[in-house]
Amino acid sequence: MPVHNADITAILEEIADLLEIQGANPFRIRAYRNAARILGDLPQEARLLVERGDDLTRLPGIGTDLAGKISEIITTGHCSLLDRLHRELPPAITELMKIPGLGPKRVKTLYHDLDVQTVEQLHRAAQDGSIRALHGFGEKTEQNILQAVQAHASQSRRFKLATAAQYAEALRAFLQAVPGVQQVVVAGSFRRMRETVGDLDILVTAAPDSPVMQRFTSYDEIAEVYSAGETRASILLKCGMQVDLRVVAQASYGAALHYFTGSKAHNIAIRRIAQQLGLKVNEYGVFRGEKRIAGDSEESVYRAVGLPYIPPELREDRGEIETAHAGRLPQLVELADLRGDLHAHTRATDGHDSLRDMALAARALGLEYLAITEHSRRLTVAHGLDPIQLAKQCDEIDRLNAQLDGITLLKGIEVDILEDGSLDLPDSVLARLDLVVGAVHSRFDLSRAKQTGRILRAMDHPHFTLLAHPSGRLIEKREPYDVDMLRIIRHAKQRGCFLELNAHPERLDLLDSHCQSAKEEGVLVSINSDAHSTFDFSNLKFGVGQARRGWLEKADVLNTRPLAALRKLLRRTM
Ligand code: DGT
Ligand code: CA
Numbered sequence: 001m002p003v004h005n006a007d008i009t010a011i012l013e014e015i016a017d018l019l020e021i022q023g024a025n026p027f028r029i030r031a032y033r034n035a036a037r038i039l040g041d042l043p044q045e046a047r048l049l050v051e052r053g054d055d056l057t058r059l060p061g062i063g064t065d066l067a068g069k070i071s072e073i074i075t076t077g078h079c080s081l082l083d084r085l086h087r088e089l090p091p092a093i094t095e096l097m098k099i100p101g102l103g104p105k106r107v108k109t110l111y112h113d114l115d116v117q118t119v120e121q122l123h124r125a126a127q128d129g130s131i132r133a134l135h136g137f138g139e140k141t142e143q144n145i146l147q148a149v150q151a152h153a154s155q156s157r158r159f160k161l162a163t164a165a166q167y168a169e170a171l172r173a174f175l176q177a178v179p180g181v182q183q184v185v186v187a188g189s190f191r192r193m194r195e196t197v198g199d200l201d202i203l204v205t206a207a208p209d210s211p212v213m214q215r216f217t218s219y220d221e222i223a224e225v226y227s228a229g230e231t232r233a234s235i236l237l238k239c240g241m242q243v244d245l246r247v248v249a250q251a252s253y254g255a256a257l258h259y260f261t262g263s264k265a266h267n268i269a270i271r272r273i274a275q276q277l278g279l280k281v282n283e284y285g286v287f288r289g290e291k292r293i294a295g296d297s298e299e300s301v302y303r304a305v306g307l308p309y310i311p312p313e314l315r316e317d318r319g320e321i322e323t324a325h326a327g328r329l330p331q332l333v334e335l336a337d338l339r340g341d342l343h344a345h346t347r348a349t350d351g352h353d354s355l356r357d358m359a360l361a362a363r364a365l366g367l368e369y370l371a372i373t374e375h376s377r378r379l380t381v382a383h384g385l386d387p388i389q390l391a392k393q394c395d396e397i398d399r400l401n402a403q404l405d406g407i408t409l410l411k412g413i414e415v416d417i418l419e420d421g422s423l424d425l426p427d428s429v430l431a432r433l434d435l436v437v438g439a440v441h442s443r444f445d446l447s448r449a450k451q452t453g454r455i456l457r458a459m460d461h462p463h464f465t466l467l468a469h470p471s472g473r474l475i476e477k478r479e480p481y482d483v484d485m486l487r488i489i490r491h492a493k494q495r496g497c498f499l500e501l502n503a504h505p506e507r508l509d510l511l512d513s514h515c516q517s518a519k520e521e522g523v524l525v526s527i528n529s530d531a532h533s534t535f536d537f538s539n540l541k542f543g544v545g546q547a548r549r550g551w552l553e554k555a556d557v558l559n560t561r562p563l564a565a566l567r568k569l570l571r572r573t574m
């Protein structure tokens with residue numbers, strides 16, 4: 001059974017949590033948390049690294065002990081340390097930690113002081129008022145816990161797009177290899193490149209005698225088979241993700257793909273148009289009375305209702321149908337349109353690879369330029385650069401550019417925007433760079449007025465070029481900070497600055513709606529990998545997906561420009 005990075009991360013995080021509940025050494029706990037984060041950020045499967053014989057201790061923060069644990073997880077699917085912790089603690093304690101507002105510290109207190117071991121016991125303790133009496137809790141916290149427990153019961157879990165992609169790709173390859181199977185497409189929100197995915201919807205066309213259903217329901221990562229029929233099945237993977245499978249005849253392929261790609265709102269709007277034309281649309285085709293007039297391809301479905309093909313990323317009923325009807329659909333940007341990447345780190349700070357290796361990896365992907373943008377000194381956790389270290393890196397870039405053909409490294413920095421809107425390095429230092437990427441890494445809690453003012457002031461800086469991950473959100477982890485994004489976009493226009501769409505799977509920031517605003521205001525967006533290793537360039541495809549959801553075309557994206565044109569744009573005149 002293949003073990004995915006998300007599985008390893010989950011095990012390492014659970015170990016850290018359980019150690020904390022047991023009151024273990026904080027350094028030991030932190031080592032597991034760091035390892036989980038590093039594995040979670042790794043765009044390549046750790047399994048493949050191990051199979052290839054790579055040394056896992058090459059990853060920062062992974063010592064021999066942790067490397068051993070990770071190898072154990074990859075080869076056996078579990079970890080003896082976690083098994084031991086499970087034996088030592090009540091089994092439902094992990095579930096408690098999923099309640100928002102309850103970290104391992106609070107669970108520890110609840111468990112040791114009130115003997116709360118399950119969600120039901122937690123619910124009861126919150127209701128009968130015994131939680132408020134605990135040290136560090138109080139009545140307000142008790143109320144919050146009560147609400148969270150009730151919400152927890154009704155809430156369903158979503159997965160980050162990049163995490164879903166790991167499971168989807170493995171399943172797709174598995175199904176594709178089944179005899180008689182023709183096409184396998186992962187539809188639903190996954191195909192629409194939504195930033196999170198609730199479940200996977202897989203569509204298969206196959207010969208009538210294909211054993212695809214039996215094979216699917218005996219896939220070895222299954223925790224439970226919810227239902228299994230002739231043409232449809234629904235299962236739960238061990239990771240907690242549900243997968244719906246539909247097997248359809250080749251003739252209905254387009255109609256079924258259209259139906260299961262969604263969104264539901266888009267489908268309903270299309271069906272309404274069809275009704276006005278006296279047609280019926282369902283997952284088997286487009287019908288006039290009994291006669292089937294379309295459905296073998298998605299194009300044929302759209303054509304039957306008088307529309308051009310609408311790309312999946314636009315199918316949210318957010319104006320795409322009206323725009324298609326008017327013949328004004330955007331020509332969405334594609335991965336192949338990117339000529340470079342304007343945000344990357346090397347091992348000089350918190351990246352894993354050398355300047356040279358990053359340059360070669362970018363070149364291998366067909367990129368023409370790569371900006372190196374290390375953190376600045378304020379970000380001590382990432383070993384941010386001071387002026388002397390930055391000057392040294394600039395010299396190194398000059399030397400490498402003289403040696404390398406086919407790729408140009410640009411000199412940049414991801415400079416911290418300080419609380420007052422000033423930048424973390426002096427003007428004289430920034431003046432030598434090709435671009436200055438500014439980022440908020442602290443004080444996410446400022447008021448809307450203050451946070452907005454802080455960023456506007458940073459943009460006023462003569463060397464500021466690009467605002468990194470503009471909303472600051474981390475998907476399913478941290479809400480965006482409170483800013484007036486439209487004002488920031490308009491200010492960027494005035495000052496000749498640009499906005500980043502950070503393609504890191506946890507960020508996907510600029511948000512899709514803000515991409516649309518940027519386009520409307522005429523501010524170019526740069527789709528950047530924020531690579532911390534040579535593997536991370538593969539994140540660019542998720543950034544492009546997000547840009548497409550934001551209706552961006554090639555011309556709206558800064559890093560589709562060839563180097564010479566880019567240089568002109570980076571030279572600010574305002
Ligand atoms: P998710 O899984 O929450 O991330 O979002 P989706 O869009 O993948 O939704 P899902 O898995 O519930 O359904 C997959 C597709 O099936 C959905 O995008 C459109 C289609 N679909 C589901 N239910 C309905 C429905 O009641 N009416 C119509 N017209 N289409 C539906
Ligand atoms: Ca779905």
Ligand code: CA
Nearest residue numbers: 199200201244
């Ligand atoms: Ca579904």
